Amino acid sequence: MCSVVNRLKPVMAYKLCYQSTGYLRKLPVHIKHIVPGLCTRKQPLESVIIRSYCSRMNLGKGIVFRQLFESVSSTYTYLLADKASREAVLIDPVLETVDRDVKLIEELGFNLKVAVNTHCHADHITGTGLLKTRLVGLKSAISKHSGANADILLSEGDKIRFGKYHLLVRETPGHTDGCVTLVTGDHSMAFTGDALLIRGCGRTDFQQGCSRRLYESVHQKIFTLPPECLIFPAHDYKGQTASTVAEEKRFNPRLTKSVEEFVEIMANLNLPKPAQIDIAVPANLVCGVHEV
Numbered sequence: 001m002c003s004v005v006n007r008l009k010p011v012m013a014y015k016l017c018y019q020s021t022g023y024l025r026k027l028p029v030h031i032k033h034i035v036p037g038l039c040t041r042k043q044p045l046e047s048v049i050i051r052s053y054c055s056r057m058n059l060g061k062g063i064v065f066r067q068l069f070e071s072v073s074s075t076y077t078y079l080l081a082d083k084a085s086r087e088a089v090l091i092d093p094v095l096e097t098v099d100r101d102v103k104l105i106e107e108l109g110f111n112l113k114v115a116v117n118t119h120c121h122a123d124h125i126t127g128t129g130l131l132k133t134r135l136v137g138l139k140s141a142i143s144k145h146s147g148a149n150a151d152i153l154l155s156e157g158d159k160i161r162f163g164k165y166h167l168l169v170r171e172t173p174g175h176t177d178g179c180v181t182l183v184t185g186d187h188s189m190a191f192t193g194d195a196l197l198i199r200g201c202g203r204t205d206f207q208q209g210c211s212r213r214l215y216e217s218v219h220q221k222i223f224t225l226p227p228e229c230l231i232f233p234a235h236d237y238k239g240q241t242a243s244t245v246a247e248e249k250r251f252n253p254r255l256t257k258s259v260e261e262f263v264e265i266m267a268n269l270n271l272p273k274p275a276q277i278d279i280a281v282p283a284n285l286v287c288g289v290h291e292v
């Protein structure tokens, strides 16, 4: 394989080799070096990487996956569905984009079983409450440690099932007490909420924020996943769409530091308070509507 790869243009070679092997480390050294941030004239490499990952990820075997974006709060909502049974789950829906999400779910013919919040968000109102009024049988879910109401209160090790697939709950507190990371059964994707962002992490200066706890959560519950596991966060403020465990372990400017340095960094972020915090938190404690 690699003798063929060596004769191809680097990006094509990367794509071919990755799709065939599934492992970046098996690529020739010169191709590994072109991966971070490199663009071809026609196509950003990032899009090549995402497509390559998606084609390898068990999508072929039957999972439908969509990453959706809400631009005011820079929130990602994720839709996962079992192609065969049409059962689906939605992660971190936003109130303002409920119409978009319902339309997509209906167009694709899915039966949305669970709408799950990775935590009680402070920057936007969740769409779970409104979704429940629009989609019959839908259940809301959030961590039992969040203090919020929902149909399903999640704990470490719980499985959120959709058809023959599931998401596994890993508790990752620190940004808030009730933060969870949701991991696909094959460990190919992790939805990290605000615990781990791409080259960043959730702030720890309000709700039940605790830097030491967050550091421990990320190192014990996320960095222990396979290196090629894709990271999908709840937010990105720079247009980044996905990362991997290996990348974050190597390049995350906060979480590659010692715990003491991390605590110091987090104490000095000096971020402004989220604009919607005073309405978002009370609303999210009741699943986004005042009558669930």
Ligand SMILES: N[C@@H](CCC(=O)N[C@@H](CSS)C(=O)NCC(=O)O)C(=O)O
Pocket (backbone or CB within 6 Å): 073, 121, 122, 123, 194, 200, 201, 202, 203, 204, 235, 269, 271, 272, 273, 274, 275, 276
């Ligand atoms: N400007 C936004 C809020 C931005 C912000 O504080 N983001 C949070 C996640 S949402 S609570 C965060 O943890 N950021 C970490 C970071 O390093 O940026 C607004 O007004 O809503």
